[in-house]
Amino acid sequence: MLTRHRGSSLSAAVLLSALLLTACGGGTASEGDGDGGDQSEAEQDQHQQEIEEAEAAREQALAGPSEAHREEAAQLVSELSLQQKAGQVLVGEYSSSDASDMAGLVQELHLAGAIVMGDNVPTSGQGADQPGADLAELETQLASIQAAAEERGYPAMISVDQEGGLVTRVGEPLTEWPAPMAYGAAAETLDGTGLTWQGHRFMGEELAELGFTASFAPNGDVTVGAADPTVGSRSFGSDPEAVAELSLSGIRGLAEGGLMGSVKHFPGHGSVTDDSHHTLPVQDASLEELRARDWVPFAESIEAGVPMIMMGHIDVPALDDGVPSSLSSAAYDELREMGHDGVVVTDALNMGAIADGYGPDQAPVMALEAGADLLLMPADVRGAHEAIVSAVESGELSQDRLDEAAERVVSLLLWQQDLEAGELDAGPGVQMPEVLRDHYLSQEEGLTEEEWLQDDAAEAESGSSEEAERRARSVAEQLAAASVTVVSGECGADQSEAGLQISGGTEQDQARLAAAAERAGVEVSGAGGTQVVLLGGDQPAAGGDVAVALDRPEALDGSAAPAQIALYGRTAESFDALIAVLQGAEAPGALPVAVGELEPGHSAC
Template sequence: MTTEEKAGQVLLPFFTGKDVEAHAATIERLHLAGSIIMGDNVPRDPQGRVDAAGMAAINQRLAQATVADGDPWPGMIAVDQEGGLVVRLGTPLTEWPAPMSYGAAGNEGLTREAGQGLAGELVPLGFNTDFAPDTDVTMGPKDPTIGARAMSADPAAVAVHGVAFSQGMLAAGVLPVVKHFPGHGSVTADSHLSLPVQPAGVEELRGRDWKPFQAAIAAGTPMVMTGHIAVPALEPGVPASLSAPTYAALRGLGFKGVAVTDALNMGAVAKQYPSGSAAVMALQAGADLLLMPADVSQAHAAIVGAVKSGSLPPERLDEAARRVATMMVWQGRRGPAAGIPAGSSAAVSARVSASAVTVVSGPCTGPLVPGAVRVAGGGPGDRERFEAAAARAGLALGSGPLVNLIGFGGRPAGGDIEVALDAPWPLQGSPAPVRLALYGRTDAAFDALAAVLAGKATAPGKLPAAVGSVPAGTGCA
């Protein structure tokens, strides 16, 4: 490969809007590794649902562009589809609850089934890579970014469920990406906006944040994403994604796959390292794949220029391009994945929510409401979904105990029963006698909640993180 081709092989760009032909031309001109699809690229019908045939056609065109050079390996067609808050593709694909549901349910086999179901529905649309699962360990209320995207606050639980979800994805034919090394769940700033600082020393990180990554590496994960987090114990003031000691630490855990940066257009990097410099720094540090540079043409030119000037050793670019190509050769040799129709994993999603719903305080058996219920709180659409689920469970609406829904970033507001729809810790300040954690706002999650309220089902979940003085592991037996 020429230097220009190698430089393209380590870049995974985004594009804005629906101009697929222009993006395909850029992929061909710069020999790019593939593309990531963001929300504004997704074609939708008049009802706002994903146009599956249109999405498949877009991805097919982009995949064609990646092999225009005659490369014998497929291009990477990627998406961010974690479930919960982080999804680019909605209905008719199955809606999934927040990943913290897996930690609450505590069922490794169910987590694997969910990973396979979520990924399996991406395959007919042309995706072969998904930037999931998130294997960060959340520290609880002071974690502003990850929250219920984390499977648990317990490193051992995140390790088990992260591996299970990844294995399910691989079984479906989709490459998983564990993220965000060296750990984004235990910092107090959001790297989309600014550079968080991780104050922990290396031994503390090994005992907490790195455990899920160590488990994923031992299980053969193909890709690990580095986050835009400064770790003074490794390299003060430099985002991990651009830090050679961070990549050395990752390789020190035994990782031999593709190290991919978090999106290089995020605030933590783009403000400090503009005009292609972040791409070169990441490669110099040890990254293999550079995700979403703010301007992919600038990044490509900067890499080629750095090789020609000698500031980027050609051997480093060779190593990075070879790792990416090797992974995609392996992906291609696995053969075409069968895929499953959009929406066909709805029953698995429902089982996840039914297994996760947790009693934080209140009775474990019998109806929690006397046949009728009122509802308040929540975000757009939450009350409507709750009311529909309550009606399906045979509960009358408009009288009886008040159920207050707490959405993402919400606060307790009183009521007879308070329900956290996302992370459970907002329940900490609630005076309600009954407090429940749901970890999701899908129709199936509200059905699970309504079944518990009506006494038609028990709540088998266990808290995956402490809620004030209520310890992790609390729940009904």
């Protein structure tokens, strides 16, 4: 199981990952770092204090705005008009790959920023079946939105839902990542925190390079498995403590890459049986049950410090019967009582749970009054803006509440600006202090500094984007290989010798598996060989020799296939990992969620 993460210090595993990824110059591990050597007791105490201070400084830098950011934000907001303040708590959406209208709204209404969805990503026309993202054009469009905020003195929020797996708005040629549940599957046998940190850092770096400043990830939802229709493989798993540790590692990784992250969706979307995109789910658990399960990842993230938490649309009778949490002051009060003093952003206000029961203009006012700071995707951003202004003018919404929300948002934007610019004690391009490098290298038996640092200094000097891409894909490969789980069947058996037949999944899934087979020298034919059935697509899937769950491992429950494998992803790297296992390679992953009668942690190997 994962080592529980407590307090405000990053785990040793995560900091060791930083050593591997951060550009570092020379310097060797100090003699006696591990046992004190010939140092006097006073020198050892001072050295330990230096280590703790360096850890605390890095952690504070990644956790969110400082007091200086808050003070600057208060001054900036005090100079805004009511109309500008109303815009500063809104994130709008747009409907095409042309962002010019969105940029106009950001400037006119002083919006906090915009969110990019799949339809907003220009395509390169690489092929009708698999068009790739036109990253150069996307970067140009995002820059036009950012330019609309130039006069403010701080950036607009250019946000995206980029979790990996099913929720990936910007795909190839960016690195594709397996579903978040892959981290949970890999965590049973490998360093879950370090791998999660690395994956999210690289994801953040690639997005930041394009002009994004925020990603609404990771999911802190604890899934209950098959009864959960919405989150599924978007969750790290069903163990609250494991989800807590991986969530924190994920949001820290995003910050190290330069992005604001957001742990979501409080009060927990993984244990309700309806989808808030379409209706209002009801969470019937008691507060005691919620605090022992769903709220553990949020409470531990708040304890460590995170910049932003997303409030979901869930009716929790134990808090506020009949009221969506995103519109409930009791839900926001819970987060504040846990200690969160950063931004609380709503889930999209155009979702069915809100849009069908509340007016498109009134819902944003209600959310703001209840305690939200940032209002995401109102059904009509102009109408929401006007409604907020009117509510303050009429006294329905207090000016103080609007000021408080705007100040939190601006302080967040100021923090991200400094983070990305390398002006804090951690973040993109910021070298880890030598005292920490030496300390953690000395704690890792059997590894030399050269093995950890490799040739990072030379690579950093070259600034090679190709090298950054290589590293990201290397981590994606490690994750795919570490998470693949044999749920039933013989381990280490070569099931590919007679070739493969492939069915199920989508056309792209089949094409990617066939390509992986070709790379490995495995024949794919229409008849004969091992029948591999891909579960989770738009084609019928039944029977077969090997059933492969592409997303949720629960899809394997009830399968009659003698061999069953959970893959947790549809990336090229995932299919390479699958072929390797079919050829007899080790499958080190373990189930992070129950599948039928099989408990979390199960592996047939």
